[in-house]
C-alpha cells in the first residue's frame with residue numbers, strides 16, 4: 001500500500017514549501033496549506049531510503065562516479081515505461097534540469113538571440129533565458145474546448161522570422177498539464193525542420209501520465225537537431241534536493257559540444273547521493289512509483305469531479321499528466337486582490353499565482369496536488385465554504 005502518512009512529523013520548516021518566511025512573503029500569511037512548489041508530501045520509496053542509509057553507513061564519501069550504471073538504469077526504465085529506446089552511450093550528465101537548460105542556452109545561442117517558450121509555462125524558463133541575456137519569444141498556447149493547444153500558425157511565423165534560435169519545449173507541459181500527442185509533436189518538429197531550429201525538450205514530468213494519455217519523447221521523433229532532457233527522478237520520486245539532470249541526443253556533434261562545456265566547467269558528474277538514489281529509483285522503484293501514480297490519478301480525478309459538481313463557476317483544466325492542476329477563477333467575478341484574499345485568508349490555500357508562469361490574467365492559479373487526499377479534500381471543502 002502506498003504510504004501517505006497524513007500526519008508527518010518529519011516535515012521541516014527548512015523545506016522551502018513549508019518555510020514561514022517564504023509563505024509570509026508570497027501569501028502575506030503562513031497560515032496556509034502549501035500547494036505551491038513542486039515537492040511531494042510523501043515519504044520516498046523504501047529502496048531509495050535503503051540505498052541512502054547504506055551509503056551513509058559506509059562512513060566514507062570518496063570520489064565515486066558510476067554514470068554507466070545510471071545511464072543503463074534510465075534507459076531500461078524508459079524502455080519499460082514508454083517503449084522508448086535510449087542508447088546508454090548517448091547521455092550527458094549535469095547537476096539538474098535547470099542547469100541543463102542554462103548550459104544549452106549558452107552553448108547553442110548567443111546574447112540577444114530569441115528562445116521560444118509556450119506560455120503560460122514553468123516560470124524558470126523565462127528567468128534562465130533572460131538572465132543569459134537572451135530574449136524570450138512567447139508562443140502563447142490557445143484554449144480550445146477547455147484544453148490548451150499549440151498555436152502552430154504563430155509558431156511557424158515566429159520561426160520563419162529568423163528571430164528564434166532555440167525552442168524550449170515543456171513536454172509534458174507545466175502548468176497546463178497537457179501531454180503533447182505524437183501528432184502535435186510531429187507537427188511541431190515538421191515546422192522546426194523547415195527552419196532548422198534546435199528544439200530542447202524538458203521531459204522532467206514524463207512519468208506522471210494519466211489514463212487516456214500517452215507520453216511521446218522528443219528523442220523518439222527522429223529529429224536530428226534536438227536535445228532531450230530526459231529529466232531525473234526528481235519529480236516522480238520526490239528527490240528534488242538530491243537529483244540530477246540527464247541530457248540525451250542521438251546527434252553526436254550536439255553531444256560533443258555539450259560534453260566539452262560541461263567538462264570545462266566540471267559539471268559532468270553527479271555525487272554519491274544522486275548516483276545511488278537514481279539507480280535505486282529506476283532499478284527498484286517501479287512498485288512504489290506505480291502506487292504513487294495510481295494515488296495521484298485518484299486525487300486528480302477527485303479534484304476534477306469535485307470542481308465540476310461543487311464549484312462549476314471555476315474553470316478546472318483537467319491535467320493529462322504532471323501533478324499540477326491549473327484553475328481559472330474568472331467565473332467568481334472577483335477583483336484580483338479579493339480573489340487572493342479569498343484563496344489565502346479564507347480558504348487558506350497557498351497556490352502558485354498564474355502570473356509566475358507569464359499568465360497576464362490574474363484569475364489563474366496553479367496547484368501542486370502531490371499531497372494526502374484527505375488534506376486536499378479538507379482544503380476544497382474550505383474553498384467551497386469560502387466561495388458560497
Ligand SMILES: Cc1ncc(COP(=O)(O)O)c(C=O)c1O
Nearest residue numbers: 038096097098122174202204234
Ligand atoms: C518543467 C520543469 N523543469 C524543471 C524543473 C526543475 O528541475 P530541477 O530542480 O531538476 O532543476 C521543474 C520543477 O518544477 C519543472 O516543472
